[in-house]
Amino acid sequence: xxxKIRVSILLVILLIVAVNAWRDxxxxxxxxxxxxxxxxxxxGSEVTxxxxxxxxxxxxxxxxxxxxxxxxxxxxxxVQIYFQLGRQINQLAPKVPETxxxxxxxxxxxxxxxxAWRQQExxxxxxxxxxxxxxxxxxxxxxxxxxxALQRGKIGSVNLFASGRHSGSNKVVMLxxxxxxxxxxxxxxxxxxxxxxxxxxxxxxxxPLFPQKRAELMGGYIPLSNxxxxxxxxxxxxxxxxxxxxxxxxxx
Numbered sequence: 001x002x003x004k005i006r007v008s009i010l011l012v013i014l015l016i017v018a019v020n021a022w023r024d025x026x027x028x029x030x031x032x033x034x035x036x037x038x039x040x041x042x043x044g045s046e047v048t049x050x051x052x053x054x055x056x057x058x059x060x061x062x063x064x065x066x067x068x069x070x071x072x073x074x075x076x077x078x079v080q081i082y083f084q085l086g087r088q089i090n091q092l093a094p095k096v097p098e099t100x101x102x103x104x105x106x107x108x109x110x111x112x113x114x115x116a117w118r119q120q121e122x123x124x125x126x127x128x129x130x131x132x133x134x135x136x137x138x139x140x141x142x143x144x145x146x147x148x149a150l151q152r153g154k155i156g157s158v159n160l161f162a163s164g165r166h167s168g169s170n171k172v173v174m175l176x177x178x179x180x181x182x183x184x185x186x187x188x189x190x191x192x193x194x195x196x197x198x199x200x201x202x203x204x205x206x207x208p209l210f211p212q213k214r215a216e217l218m219g220g221y222i223p224l225s226n227x228x229x230x231x232x233x234x235x236x237x238x239x240x241x242x243x244x245x246x247x248x249x250x251x252x
Contacts, residue, residue, distance in 0.1 A: 027128075027182050027183075027248065027249050029079045029249060029250065031080075032080040032081070032082060033079070033080065033081045033082070033128040033129065034082055034084060034126075034127040034128050034129075035081060035082065035083050035084070035127060035128065035129045035130075035131060035178060036084050036086045036127035036129070036130045036131070037060070037083055037084065037085050037086060037131050037133055038086045038087065038088070038089045038119065038130065038131070038132050038133065039052045039055060039085075039086075039088050039089070039133050039135060040088070040089045040090075040091075040092060040093075040132055040133060040134045040135065041088070041090075041135060042092060042134035042135055042136050042159070043135075043136045043137055043140055043141060045137045045140060045162075047137040047139070047140075047162060048135050048136065048137050048162040051135060051162035051163065051164075052088060052135060052162070055085060056085065057083065057084065057085045059167070060083035060085070062171060062235060063083060063171050063174065063175055063235065064081060064082060064083060066171075066175065066235045067079065067081045067175070068080075068081075070239065070240045071240075071245075071250055074240065074242065074245045074250055074251060075245070075250050075251065079250065084127065086130075089119055089132060091115070091119075092134065093112055093115050093116075093132050093134070093157040094108055094111040094112050094115055095108075096108060096145075096146070096148050096157075109150065109153075112148075112150065112153075112155065112157070113150075113153050113155070116130060116132075116153065116155045119132075128154060129154045129155070129156070129178060129181050130154065130155050130156075131149070131155070131156045131157075131158055131174065131177065131178065132155075132156070132157045132158065133158050133160055133174070134157060134158065134159045134160065135160050135161070135162040136159065136160070136161060136162060137161075137162050137163075138161045138162070138163050138165075138166065141161075144159040144160070144161070145159055146159070147159050147173055147176075147177045148177070148180075149177040149178070149180035149181050150180075150181065151180065151181055151182065151183050154181045155181070156177040156178065156180065156181055158173060158174050158177050159173070160173060160174070168232075168233050168234030168235065169231055169232065169233050169234070171234075171235050172215075172217070172231070172232050172234070172235060172237075172238055175217060175235070176217055176218060176220060179217060179218060179240075179244065179248060182247075182248040182249070183247050183248050183249065184217075184218050184244045184247045184248050185218065185244075185247055186218055186220070187199045187200035187216055187218040187219040187220070187241075187243075187244070188200050188218075188219050188220045188221065192227075193221070193229075194221070194223065194226070194227070194229055195215070195216065195219035195220065195221055195223050195229060196219070197223075199216070199219070199241065199243050200216050200218070200219030200220075200223075201216060201219060201223060202214040202215055202216045202219070202222075202238070202239050202241070210223060210224060210225050210226075211223070211224040211225070212224070213237075214232070214237050214238055214239050215229075215232045215237060215238045215239075216238070216239060216240070216241050216244070217238045217239065217240050217241075217244065218240075218241075218244050222237060
């Protein structure tokens with residue numbers, strides 16, 4: 001009797017996990033998506049804390065308008081994504097393994113999911129995506145490590161600068177990671193960091209090809225030549241390609 005009950009409970013749990021995984025991989029764009037943003041003082045500095053304290057939901061209107069505009073152009077009707085500023089988190093997300101081995105990546109993924117689960121509060125509601133924004137004082141940290149995001153779980157850990165001067169590029173990085181949670185793939189070379197031609201270029205048919213004027217959002221950079229590219233300083237310097245839109249399910 002008890003064995004049957006335990007088996008039944010296990011089957012229910014597996015069904016819930018399977019349904020959640022299917023939902024994560026098949027975003028319903030007919031419904032609004034809430035993106036919850038949790039700021040994190042990643043370096044513990046007073047400068048970073050002061051920057052976090054002045055953040056507001058108004059700062060995210062530009063990002064919302066960008067997604068609305070890009071999806072309108074690509075789909076003919078916009079997707080509805082809304083950003084909510086959550087409470088500050090005091091604990092950093094687990095560090096991404098530097099070895100890159102499959103085992104280490106799986107373990108990190110489980111740790112990250114557990115971290116996200118522990119941060120949940122009923123007051124936060126049920127967001128479609130949760131991003132942890134790790135802010136660093138640019139005077140202390142000159143180069144940020146790569147940000148990461150998971151489609152299964154709809155969570156991301158985003159490394160940003162605690163500076164108004166970097167507000168535009170911060171939004172570019174944040175939206176790049178957000179698109180990952182919807183299934184968009186990187187379109188730059190992991191070896192060189194350069195956008196991959198043609199899918200990583202905003203205007204692959206441009207003549208002459210260089211310099212490009214904008215970046216494909218998942219390409220990450222504006223190509224100036226085969227060997228050189230620059231980081232977009234604002235969202236207006238980026239675009240979302242048809243391929244990226246297809247990967248996210250914006251287009252069929």
